[in-house]
Amino acid sequence: MKVLGISGSPRQGQTTDILVQEVLNGVEGDTEFISLSGKRIGSCLGCLGCVKDNVCKIKDDMSELRQKIVAADALVIGAPNYYGMLNSLSHCFWERFYQFRHREGDEIAGKLGVAVGVAGRTPDLPVRDIENFFTYNKIECIGAVTAVGPASCFTCGHGETCRAGSIHMTFGPGTKITKAITPDLAKQQEKIAQARALGRELGNRLLMR
Ligand SMILES: Cc1cc2nc3c(=O)[nH]c(=O)nc-3n(C[C@H](O)[C@H](O)[C@H](O)COP(=O)(O)O)c2cc1C
Numbered sequence: 001m002k003v004l005g006i007s008g009s010p011r012q013g014q015t016t017d018i019l020v021q022e023v024l025n026g027v028e029g030d031t032e033f034i035s036l037s038g039k040r041i042g043s044c045l046g047c048l049g050c051v052k053d054n055v056c057k058i059k060d061d062m063s064e065l066r067q068k069i070v071a072a073d074a075l076v077i078g079a080p081n082y083y084g085m086l087n088s089l090s091h092c093f094w095e096r097f098y099q100f101r102h103r104e105g106d107e108i109a110g111k112l113g114v115a116v117g118v119a120g121r122t123p124d125l126p127v128r129d130i131e132n133f134f135t136y137n138k139i140e141c142i143g144a145v146t147a148v149g150p151a152s153c154f155t156c157g158h159g160e161t162c163r164a165g166s167i168h169m170t171f172g173p174g175t176k177i178t179k180a181i182t183p184d185l186a187k188q189q190e191k192i193a194q195a196r197a198l199g200r201e202l203g204n205r206l207l208m209r
Pocket residue numbers: 009010011014015016017080081082083084085118119120121122123148149150151152
C-alpha cells in the first residue's frame with residue numbers, strides 16, 4: 001500500500017506542505033511526500049502525443065512523477081488558493097493527467113484521493129478544483145481538509161500600509177500586524193486532527209481492498 005502526497009505550493013514548508021504531510025502522518029503504511037516547488041512542470045500542449053500509449057512526450061519533471069503517480073494506491077493533493085482558484089503550478093500538474101485518459105486508459109482510475117486546500121481567506125475554492133480533477137480522473141475523493149495560511153502581506157514589509165493587500169482587505173485600514181492576527185496552522189489544531197483522521201481513514205480504506 002502506497003500513499004503519495006503532493007503539495008502544489010511554491011512556498012516550501014508552508015501551510016499546504018504541512019497539511020498534506022499531516023494527512024500522510026495519519027496513514028498507517030508506506031507514504032511519500034513530494035513538493036512541486038522548483039519542479040519544471042509545463043502545461044499540457046494538447047499535442048495528442050500521448051494518445052497511442054498514454055505517456056506524455058513533454059520532457060520535464062512530470063516524467064519522473066508519472067511513475068510515482070501510477071505506482072501509488074492513493075493521492076493526497078494539496079493546493080493554495082491563488083486568485084480564487086488553485087494555483088497555476090498545481091493546474092499544470094493536473095493538466096498533464098491528460099496522458100492517462102486516452103482509449104479508456106485505466107492506470108489511475110479507481111485510486112483513492114484526499115483534497116487539501118489552503119488560502120488566506122477561502123481555502124474551500126482549491127478544494128473544489130481538486131475534487132473536480134479527482135472526478136475527471138475517476139479517483140474517489142474520500143474527504144477534504146482546509147486551513148488558513150498567512151498571505152505574503154504579513155511578511156512583505158508593507159502589509160500595514162498597502163491598501164491593495166490582504167491586511168487592509170481583511171481587517172481594515174490602520175491594522176497592526178501582530179502574532180494574534182497572523183494565520184498559523186499551529187493555531188488550528190482541529191485542522192491538524194482532521195487531517196490525521198483523514199489519513200487514518202484513507203489507510204483503513206486501502207487495507208480493506
Ligand atoms: C498570487 C497569490 C494570490 C492569492 N490569492 C488569494 C485569493 O484569491 N484568496 C485567498 O484567500 N488567498 C489568496 N492568496 C493567499 C494564499 O492562498 C495564502 O498565502 C496561502 O497560505 C498560500 O499557501 P502556502 O502557505 O502553503 O504557500 C494568494 C497568494 C498569492 C501568492
